[in-house]
Amino acid sequence: MRSPSKTSASRSGAKVIELRRTPDTRDRVLHVAQALFAERGYRGTSLRDIARRIGIKAPSLLHHFPSKQQLYIAVLEKMFESLEDAANAVAWGRESRQDRMRQAVRDAIDFIASHPDFVRLMWKEMADESGVGRQVLKRRLPPLFSIAVNFIFHGQREGEFRPEVDPLHFMWSLNSITIGYFTTAAMIKRLWNMNLLGPAMIERRKREVIDTVERTLFTTPGSMPPQ
Amino acid sequence: MRSPSKTSASRSGAKVIELRRTPDTRDRVLHVAQALFAERGYRGTSLRDIARRIGIKAPSLLHHFPSKQQLYIAVLEKMFESLEDAANAVAWGRESRQDRMRQAVRDAIDFIASHPDFVRLMWKEMADESGVGRQVLKRRLPPLFSIAVNFIFHGQREGEFRPEVDPLHFMWSLNSITIGYFTTAAMIKRLWNMNLLGPAMIERRKREVIDTVERTLFTTPGSMPPQ
DNA sequence: TTGACTCCCTAACGGACGTTAGATAGATTT
DNA sequence: AAATCTATCTAACGTCCGTTAGGGAGTCAA
Numbered sequence: 253m254r255s256p257s258k259t260s261a262s263r264s265g266a267k268v269i270e271l272r273r274t275p276d277t278r279d280r281v282l283h284v285a286q287a288l289f290a291e292r293g294y295r296g297t298s299l300r301d302i303a304r305r306i307g308i309k310a311p312s313l314l315h316h317f318p319s320k321q322q323l324y325i326a327v328l329e330k331m332f333e334s335l336e337d338a339a340n341a342v343a344w345g346r347e348s349r350q351d352r353m354r355q356a357v358r359d360a361i362d363f364i365a366s367h368p369d370f371v372r373l374m375w376k377e378m379a380d381e382s383g384v385g386r387q388v389l390k391r392r393l394p395p396l397f398s399i400a401v402n403f404i405f406h407g408q409r410e411g412e413f414r415p416e417v418d419p420l421h422f423m424w425s426l427n428s429i430t431i432g433y434f435t436t437a438a439m440i441k442r443l444w445n446m447n448l449l450g451p452a453m454i455e456r457r458k459r460e461v462i463d464t465v466e467r468t469l470f471t472t473p474g475s476m477p478p479q
Numbered sequence: 480m481r482s483p484s485k486t487s488a489s490r491s492g493a494k495v496i497e498l499r500r501t502p503d504t505r506d507r508v509l510h511v512a513q514a515l516f517a518e519r520g521y522r523g524t525s526l527r528d529i530a531r532r533i534g535i536k537a538p539s540l541l542h543h544f545p546s547k548q549q550l551y552i553a554v555l556e557k558m559f560e561s562l563e564d565a566a567n568a569v570a571w572g573r574e575s576r577q578d579r580m581r582q583a584v585r586d587a588i589d590f591i592a593s594h595p596d597f598v599r600l601m602w603k604e605m606a607d608e609s610g611v612g613r614q615v616l617k618r619r620l621p622p623l624f625s626i627a628v629n630f631i632f633h634g635q636r637e638g639e640f641r642p643e644v645d646p647l648h649f650m651w652s653l654n655s656i657t658i659g660y661f662t663t664a665a666m667i668k669r670l671w672n673m674n675l676l677g678p679a680m681i682e683r684r685k686r687e688v689i690d691t692v693e694r695t696l697f698t699t700p701g702s703m704p705p706q
Numbered sequence: 707t708t709g710a711c712t713c714c715c716t717a718a719c720g721g722a723c724g725t726t727a728g729a730t731a732g733a734t735t736t
Numbered sequence: 737a738a739a740t741c742t743a744t745c746t747a748a749c750g751t752c753c754g755t756t757a758g759g760g761a762g763t764c765a766a
Contacts, residue, residue: 291608295522298723312744320724372606378666379602381518390670424663424675425656432659436651439605443617448651460652467694525753539714547754
C-alpha cells in the first residue's frame with residue numbers, strides 16, 4: 253500500500269497529518285513550472301530547467317510528480333481551480349444580471365492582469381492542437397463556458413439582456429477580446445518597449461469592454477456611452 | 480565564388496537563369512514547413528517530419544535552407560510579404576477613408592479565413608518571448624502597424640474619423656479582436672466539434688466588426704447599426 | 707569527353723531530453 | 737535500537753534532434 257492518496261490529497265486544507273513536515277517543495281515545483289511553462293511552453297521547458305531554478309536535480313522532481321506530463325497537467329488544473337471559483341462567484345451572486353455582468357468583466361480583467369502566467373499558458377494551450385493539455389481543456393472549459401452562456405440565457409429570459417444576441421457567439425467574442433488584448437499588449441511591449449498594461453490602462457480597458465457589453469447586450473443603456 | 484546570391488535571389492520573378500530547372504522542391508519545403516510549424520510550433524516540428532512529408536531525407540532539406548532556423552525565418556518572411564501587399568493596397572486606395580476602412584476589415588478577415596496557417600503561426604509567434612521569429616516580427620510588424628496608425632491619423636485630420644480615438648489603442652483592439660476570434664473558433668471546434676467558421680459565420684463576423692468600427696471610429700454613422 | 711554543378715542519399719556525431727536504477731543521509735515510527 | 741519512510745543525490749540508458757561528412761547519379765556547359 254504505497255501512497256494511494258497521492259492525487260486525492262493535498263486539496264482543501266485542514267489536513268493535520270502529512271502536512272506537518274512537507275518543506276513545500278511540491279508547491280515550489282508547481283509555481284516554478286507554471287512560470288516556465290508559461291514563458292517557454294511545454295516543449296521549451298525541460299525538467300532540468302525547472303529543477304535548476306528550485307535548487308534540486310531533475311530526477312528529484314519525479315519524486316513529487318510521476319512525469320513531466322503529469323506535472324504540466326497539475327499546473328493547468330491548479331489554474332482552472334482558481335478560475336472556476338471566480339466564475340461561480342459571478343453566477344451565484346444576488347445583484348441584478350447587468351450588475352453581475354459588469355462585475356464579471358472587471359473581475360476577469362483583474363484576474364488576467366494579476367495572473368500573467370495564466371493568459372500566457374492559456375494562449376499557448378488554446379492554439380495547441382495535439383498537446384498534453386488538450387484533455388484538461390476538454391474537461392475544464394466547457395463547464396466554464398456553460399456557466400457564462402446560461403447566465404446570459406437567463407438574463408434574456410428575465411428581460412435584462414437583448415434576446416437577439418446569441419449567447420455562445422457573444423461569449424466567444426468576449427473571450428477573444430479579453431485574452432487577445434493582453435497577449436497583444438505583451439507583444440507590443442516586447443517589440444516597441446511600450447508598457448501598455450499599467451493600472452490606468454487596465455481601468456480604461458475595463459471601461460471600454462463594459463461599454464461594449466452595455467451597448468451590445470443590455471436592453472437598457474447602463475451608463476450612456478459618450479455619444 | 481559560391482552562391483553569393485543565395486538570399487537575395489529567388490524573389491520577384493523574371494529570372495531566367497537559375498530558375499530554369501528547379502523542380503520546385505524549395506517551394507514545397509516552404510509550404511510543408513509552414514503547415515507543420517503552424518500546427519506544431521517551431522520546437523514541435525522536426526526537420527525529419529518536414530522531409531518525410533515531402534518524400535526526401537532530412538539532410539537534403541539543408542541543401543535548400545542552411546538551417547532549421549533559417550527555414551523558419553523564410554516561412555515567416557513569406558507570410559509577411561503577402562500581408563504587406565494587402566496592407567499597401569488599402570493605404571494607397573482612392574476611395575474615402577471610411578470605405579477603405581470597411582474594405583480593410585473585409586480583406587483582413589478574408590485573408591485570415593483563407594490563410595489559416597497564418598493565424599496559427601502568428602498566434603504562436605505573438606506569445607513567443609525568446610523564440611527564433613522575434614527578430615522577424617520586430618522588423619516586420621512595426622511598419623504594418625505604422626501604416627494602419629497613420630491611416631487612422633490622417634482620417635482624423637480629414638474629419639472622417641473621431642479625433643478622440645487613440646489610433647494605436649484602436650488598432651491594438653482591432654488586432655486582438657480579429658486574431659483572437661479565429662483562434663478561439665479553432666479551439667471551440669476542437670473541444671466541442673462545432674464548426675464556427677463556415678462562410679455565413681465569416682460574413683456575419685465581418686458585419687459585426689464593421690459595425691463596431693463604424694460606431695467607435697466613424698464621425699458619421701456608416702450604415703446605421705440596428706438600434 | 708570532361709569537368710563542374712545540382713540534388714539527393716547514407717552514416718554518424720554530439721548534445722539534450724525524459725526517465726530509471728540504485729545509493730545515501732536524515733527523520734519518523736515501532 | 738531497529739526498521740521504515742522521505743527527499744534528495746549520481747550515473748546512466750535510450751531516444752530524438754540538428755547538423756556534418758562524404759558519396760553518387762543525373763544534367764549541363766566547355
